Amino acid sequence: MSSPAIKICGINTPASLDAAIKARADHVGFVFFPKSPRHVALADAVALGARADGRIGKVGLFVDADDAVLGEAVRTAKLTALQLHGAETPERAAQLRARFGLPVWKAISVTGPHDVARALTYTGAADLILFDAKTPAGTLPGGMGLSFDWSLIAHWKGPLAWGLAGGLTPGNVAEAIRLTGTPLVDTSSGVESAPGVKDEALIASFCNTVRAASPS
Numbered sequence: 328m329s330s331p332a333i334k335i336c337g338i339n340t341p342a343s344l345d346a347a348i349k350a351r352a353d354h355v356g357f358v359f360f361p362k363s364p365r366h367v368a369l370a371d372a373v374a375l376g377a378r379a380d381g382r383i384g385k386v387g388l389f390v391d392a393d394d395a396v397l398g399e400a401v402r403t404a405k406l407t408a409l410q411l412h413g414a415e416t417p418e419r420a421a422q423l424r425a426r427f428g429l430p431v432w433k434a435i436s437v438t439g440p441h442d443v444a445r446a447l448t449y450t451g452a453a454d455l456i457l458f459d460a461k462t463p464a465g466t467l468p469g470g471m472g473l474s475f476d477w478s479l480i481a482h483w484k485g486p487l488a489w490g491l492a493g494g495l496t497p498g499n500v501a502e503a504i505r506l507t508g509t510p511l512v513d514t515s516s517g518v519e520s521a522p523g524v525k526d527e528a529l530i531a532s533f534c535n536t537v538r539a540a541s542p543s
């Protein structure tokens with residue numbers, strides 16, 4: 328079995344982008360959510376998008392964004408996928424997929440089996456489900472370094488591609504892969520020295536650990 332694909336989210340500087348490319352991650356994430364410490368302004372998205380072009384996947388992260396925000400980001404950063412991290416319905420996911428012609432990743436916060444079952448409602452509407460932890464009310468809907476009970480999604484066999492996010496670090500990602508068999512891992516705060524500040528050594532360590540890990 329091949330090692331999971333890797334997404335390093337919250338890339339907001341050329342140095343962190345270069346570190347993710349050098350570490351051979353498959354995707355970077357650009358956060359288009361002003362409340363996030365990782366938010367990327369459109370002017371920076373142009374430069375980062377151009378620097379990444381053809382070298383790594385570029386996933387735009389949005390939280391209940393309107394079409395104008397999405398369209399501007401898709402155009403400026405030349406995104407390769409949309410990650411919806413808010414309360415977007417299956418209908419909205421399908422609408423955005425049709426409008427922008429890009430794969431849609433839908434984040435689902437997991438607190439119990441009912442959330443895992445909810446992923447199925449995105450069949451035919453999203454391309455990939457990203458299982459993530461639920462964050463406390465009034466905080467960011469992701470990027471908080473929180474994990475959930477991985478046994479809830481262990482070796483998930485749904486009709487959609489999927490991945491695991493939430494509190495993944497170089498120290499726990501091997502265990503997460505072993506327990507879940509996830510085909511994709513996504514991290515943000517786990518490879519930072521402070522909120523919004525990526526650490527190049529942690530990015531390298533995370534990617535190397537993922538490639539060395541194997542599912543049970």
Ligand SMILES: O=C(O)c1ccccc1N[C@@H]1O[C@H](COP(=O)(O)O)[C@@H](O)[C@H]1O
Nearest residue numbers: 336363469470472492493494514515516
């Ligand atoms: O990173 C953010 O600031 C963010 C803001 C709003 C929604 C999601 C966000 N990040 C995503 O959350 C998961 C888990 O992050 P972490 O590894 O626990 O820090 C991941 O997909 C991030 O891309």
